[in-house]
Amino acid sequence: MNDTDVNNKYDRQVRLWNVSGQRRLVDSRVCFVGASPVACETAKNLVLPGVGKLVFVDDLAVDSSDLAANFFLQESDLHKDRARCVSDRLGELNADSSLEHVNTPWDQLIQDKGFWKQFDCVVNARLDPDTDLIDVLWQLGVPLVHIHATGVYSLVRVYSLERTIVETHATRADDFRLDAAWPELQTYVDSIDSHAAAEVPYSVLLIKTFQELEKKLGRRPTTRETRERLRELGDDDNVLEAVKKAALVGKESHTLDDRTRQLLAQKPSLATATMFWVLVEALDRFYQKHRLLPLNGSLPDMTSNTDRYLELQDIYRAKHDADKTELRGLATQVLAEHDRANETVTDAEMDLFVKNCNVLEVQRGSKNVWDPKTLEDENSPVLQNINIYFGFLALNAFHKQHGRYPTPADQAEVRSWSISELCRHRTVKSFPDGLEHVLDELLRAKGEVLHNVCALTGGIAAQEIIKVLTNQYVPLNNTLTFDGIRGQTGTWKID
């Protein structure tokens, strides 16, 4: 296929994560531990969008329950090498992805750091969260995603060290600086004498109205006051647009949102920190000086006379460029102060950072499989989801001891394990609401999986893995379970 064909094939998704994100996917390697139905559903959703390489690690043979719930296996595969069968079948889905399988005994493989190091993400699809695997990957800094499905329940858990995301794709309000016009913008606004001037971009109407009302009232006008004043200007398209966007007068340019304030307060050691943190430090210095963040510079489509619009666009763009240059200077200064003057920020890095400087995201993961504190809050909105996660741990404890999934006949044993586990941590006072029902439901399934649950869990997990691989959008932090009875997922963080 030529370039045009490749672009066309991935066109519909490149619109979500840009060419840069697609390039990252193509260069990515993902390992699957366990070739279960939910693993295959997840893998399918990575092969189709073009993840470069997938490796299946599994030493089991295909059995009849695989045939019932795994679309990618058929009758003739029965008793054959499962890893090989699924990687052959999934490999047919996309010529751009290469599929491999490994049958090395687990005890040997887990020691082989060179093997694990090659991956951008590892997916553990077995019931056991596997603390050995968690430790190995945590040390290597390779993100791990644990997925599993039994009956009508499933789980997705991300184990990942610090993750800094610039391209969060967070939606945000247009930044017109209604309350902080810089001299060039003010001159332009003043040059438009009448409010009702036809074909003036609505952002200018908003600034004029804001300034007029602020002067009159001696305080910041409310959305309603602004809207009422704007309505007096008539019903031209630009006025109607301004009325629609009047809530923007509430956006205080000088105030940081909580997340950004917390981000700027963090001070990692800049001698060794990544470029992201160097830029955050520069951003903090910029804010300390101006009490404003650098301007994003983009203007939305507005009904307007064309040259008026272009002129306004130039003013915003010039301010954006000036802010960016200043931020770059500050970054260079930070680098020099920490004996890192030989490092430079690329233009592309700088552009992305400035465009996203008010929606940056930092996540810090955890390598703990379980945090007993999470069941303390009896009123947690995700209590049921936490119960499900705990249920999977109970299932795993039983499986480790007996080498099989429990059935309803094992109810007493599974419950007593759960009680003792909960009692070990004195913080949990009583058996959480609904846990018994969750355990019974898991026993009823006898380890069987439901294809639909695997399909949608595979969709959810694959999307989170794509976020991790592209480092775009904000991934799950860090645990999610799906409750097929209520048709709901719940998300919380295990510390």
Add this chain to the structure above:
Amino acid sequence: MYDSYLSRIFGDQADKFRESKVLMVGAGGIGCELLKDLLLMNYGEIHILDLDTIDLSNLNRQFLFRQKDIKQSKALTAQKAVESFNHNSKLVAHHGNIMDTNMFPLSFFKQFNIIFNALDNLEARFYVNKIALFTKIPLIESGTSGLKGQVQPIYPYQTECFACIPKEQPKSFPVCTIRSTPSKPIHCITWAKNFLFPQLFGEDASEQDKLKPQDVDSDNKAEIEALLKESNELLDLKALVMNAVPEDDSYVYKIIAKIFKDDIERLLLIETLWTTREKPTPLEFEETKAQTFDGQRLWTAAENVAVFVDSTHKIAQRLKTGPVDFDKDDEDTLDFVVSAANLRSHVFHIPLKTKFEIKQIAGNIIPAVATTNAIMAGFSALSSIHAFYNTVEEKVKHSKMVYDSNQPARFVNSSGLAPRNNRCPACSVTRGIITLDLSQLTVNDIREAIIAKYGYSDDIGIADGSRLLYDYDFDDNLETSLDKVCAYGDVLFITDADEELDSLELFIDRGDALELPAFTLPKAVKNTDTPEDEDDEDDFALEGEVIDLDGPKRKAEDEKEPAAKKRKLDASAEIEIVEL
């Protein structure tokens, strides 16, 4: 052996899957996934219906299709692809348009226990919704847009139907904005795609598409005249295209000169157009090598000329072997629209756009990815379990699902189904199926039959769709045979001349003898609606964009909203969801 696990989890309901026949409308992004999911639920018989063929841009998510299947029928290919994985469902594929009443009369739909919609357009969705209402078959509606999606089961007359919440219609522009005074890139793109392309390459752009004075919504006589003259001259350009020979592309420069120079100069003569607007600048250009460039970066005016020449000449050659329609995934036609739109923008001092951007706008492209489709199809299949519950309460509970990958707190949420909107244009109406032989009856025959059956006190009005067949003041058709004025699959609207009884909709189905549905028509509801106060809607116009600006305040305002209205606004946030 394969459903032992199903019966373990679903109990007796697993048997019901095996005994059921289901219809899947659409074998695209959601459809491919859904077919797999339905197969593994062991549905007894699954019909796959799609009118489309496979395109390269489908392969990033429609996993049943391969490179070699491009241009093949989606329905047939999907059926073939799953054959070897199919354990025990009977599969039937239909390559056709769901709205084709000859291929799919009402009797076709009546065989199904559940209909699954996996569609990408509103028109077909409304149609299947209507069919579900006439046949009272549960319909499971699904859709995705990028990293968002939703599934909504519809139990006709019991829960909200697809038409209960008004859908946003695509925006249209006044002819004058498109043809003489564009001010935004979208105006130029619309002009290139919907006007220039069919004019130059359309099959019969001659008489029918000729601009008529009444089409132009303008009082400006000079403008109308200019547009008419321009339109007629375009026919000459079409002749140039039709007579083009492969070795000579010089005629394309004549086209450029006419469209981007002469026509603009003529518009400039109409002074009144430019008193409050900036004047366009006729294009100055040089002959150049025909070629095309990287679609991610912005092209210069000269580059756009090169692409315009290249694409026009290629399309002109292709016309010799058959018609060429605009298709966003057809490089030549896309290149033409991109370069034409950009040259026009250049002339009118409007910012140019990249090919990548214009493709999205011109092709109405909705981002689509395998993951979201997998999730929504999974829910759609899971929701069908509810259809076998006995009570409405059970069916409705946790049935509606919404997925949004950008809402980290709850990627997936479910809610109960809302009751039907008693002002819904689709499901608040009394309706039934009329079976008859159209060639045996006249308009008056059914008029009399309907009056007698439902006890109208005086006369009725009859319309077929929006076309009036009979009313008190219009009796020309009374003795006309019905097959002259109606077709099977049409819907008749019956209104009471005395406005005592509620209006009635009758779906015309083929049958030997006249048969009218049995029910008592309710009394007409007087329309006492007050128009909605627009002011409050504006509060929500910024939803999602500035939600954290004044969150608590907005929340307080929310709570004052009447419940019914809040629901409508919530839902309007979802209407953009239409799959690929």
